[in-house]
Amino acid sequence: MAEQALKLLATLDPPPDAVILMRDADKLSRRREGFEQARHAQPWRFPVVVGVAHTKRECWILAGYEPRDDAERALLERERKELGFDPRSCAEQLTASEDGAKRDAKRVLRALTGGDQQREEACMKEPPLAVLKQRGAATGLMNYLDEIEARLVPLFGQVAKR
Structure with a gap:
């Protein structure tokens, strides 16, 4: 195709x-x-x-996620504890295909950004390229x-x- x-x-x-x-x-x-x-x-x-x-484009967005305040730091820490790894640097482990599953990249991204499109865009625009490349090495x-x-x-x- x-x-x-x-x-x-x-x-x-x-x-x-x-x-x-x-x-x-x-x-x-x-x-x-x-x-x-x-x-x-x-x-x-x-x-x-x-x-x-x-496995999903959401994994790329997670690579650029940086908490902006204490509330976002708490969200990230909660996800880290639930998953057992940092979803920003180990997003390749988010392999669930079932919507809403613990290791569903879409669920994790929604949990961290609240589904806010502008917040997602900031994850790709704001971090240095070196950070995106390092965290995104295993996700393509x-x-x-x-x-x-x-x-x-x-x-x-x-x-x-x-």
């Missing part, structure tokens, strides 16, 4: 500047492989970025951010040395 989407996008005039193929793994380890096959099926006229969240977030850095950032010009 991804290859068909890329073929369709390749017919556009002008073609897109870039394409991002992103999906939750949902315990299917071959999702990334399918996207990689599509990316390498032919030389596309645009960069193709692949992002596969293990680090790979995705590396792909963006390698394939998309150059489209915007020279990157300052870090």
